[in-house]
Amino acid sequence: EIVMTQSPATLSVSPGERATLSCRASQSVSSNLAWYQQKPGQAPRLLIYGASTRATGIPARFSGSGSGTEFTLTISSLQSEDFAVYYCQQYNNWYTFGQGTKLEIK
Amino acid sequence: EVQLVQSGAEVKKPGESLKISCEGSGYTFNIYWIGWVRQMPGKGLEWMGIIYPGDSDTTYSPSFQGQVTISADKSISTAYVQWSSLKASDTAMYYCVRSGGGMVRGVIDYWGQGTLVTVSS
Numbered sequence: 053e054i055v056m057t058q059s060p061a062t063l064s065v066s067p068g069e070r071a072t073l074s075c076r077a078s079q080s081v082s083s084n085l086a087w088y089q090q091k092p093g094q095a096p097r098l099l100i101y102g103a104s105t106r107a108t109g110i111p112a113r114f115s116g117s118g119s120g121t122e123f124t125l126t127i128s129s130l131q132s133e134d135f136a137v138y139y140c141q142q143y144n145n146w147y148t149f150g151q152g153t154k155l156e157i158k
Numbered sequence: 159e160v161q162l163v164q165s166g167a168e169v170k171k172p173g174e175s176l177k178i179s180c181e182g183s184g185y186t187f188n189i190y191w192i193g194w195v196r197q198m199p200g201k202g203l204e205w206m207g208i209i210y211p212g213d214s215d216t217t218y219s220p221s222f223q224g225q226v227t228i229s230a231d232k233s234i235s236t237a238y239v240q241w242s243s244l245k246a247s248d249t250a251m252y253y254c255v256r257s258g259g260g261m262v263r264g265v266i267d268y269w270g271q272g273t274l275v276t277v278s279s
Contacts, residue, residue, distance in 0.1 A: 053220065086265050088203075095253055095269035096203065101262060139203055143264025146219065147193075147205040 054078050054142050058150035064158040067130050073153045075123040075140035084144035087116055087125045090152075091136045099138075100125065127155075160184040162192075162254050162270035169276045170244050177240035178273045180254030187235035188212040191257040193266070194228060194239045198250045208257065208264075209237060244277045251275075 055078040065071045075085065083103040088096040098107040100116035103123060113128040127134055135157050140150040165179045180192065193208040207218040211230040218228070230237040237254060254270035257263055 084264070088266070090203075095272055096266075097269070098265065098267055101265045107267065141203075141264075141266075143262075146217075147208075147264040149203040149205070151202045 054081060054145050054148050056140055056142055056148050056150035058138075058140055058153045060153060061151070062154045062156060064156050065130055066158045067132060069130055069158075071127040071130055071134075071155055073125040073127075073138055073155070075118075075125070075150050077121045077123075077142055079145075080120045081142040081144035083119045084142055085116075085118070085123050086141045086143065087114075088139045088141065089134075089136045090139065096139065130155075132157075160256070160268050162256060162268055164252075164254050164270040164273045167274040167276070169278070171279055172244060172246055172277055174244050174277075175240070175242050176244055176275065177238050178252060178275070180237045180270050182235045182237070182256065185256075188232050189259075191259060191263060192230060192237040193255045193257055194226075194237075195253040195255055195266075196222075196250045197253065197272075203253075206239065206252075210259075211235075211237065244275075246277050246279075248275060249277045 057076045059074045085103045087100040090096040104116045115126045117124050137152045137154050139152050161183045163181045194206040196204045206222040207228045209216045209228050211232040227240045251272045255266040256268040
């Protein structure tokens, strides 16, 4: 099974600043990597797939990069509604999620 | 509008059986994969398995193989996950999800609202 490891577990950032979240795969997943956002009491929603393609309706401040085993989600200027838990997920070999990064207000 | 509407919350005792459902609407149900994702209290997301309603082709995560049964009835655009004998450790929120095929199989573009299953004596 491919293990996905996200870092940090918690990230404290001020509104308006940039947030950088990392995701590492235990073996190459090519570009078969997605990112999801989950707010308390809600189902997750798709942000990014194919490592860097924004899903429909996702603001341009969200961007993804990376391939192989190292991936990054960047939120360029944090808005209040962006504080949430973020999960990466590989879909190259079955499907596995990372454990999540909680993005909190500093 | 694409919607996945799941059945309501359940409270069960250990050893009981359970079947929860997910009805898809607003799209052609047969041609998209439907998966189930577990989220235990305060924890992360886990894929359980996925089914193609068109021909009922099903794949399970190794962790869930033999623990649950996933099925679909394309005539009523509904997918199911069932347990024959629940355990306390099955207490979780269960999400029904839609995924495309081909290169994006496994990418979840729509989520149901979740079904909370509580197993307690």
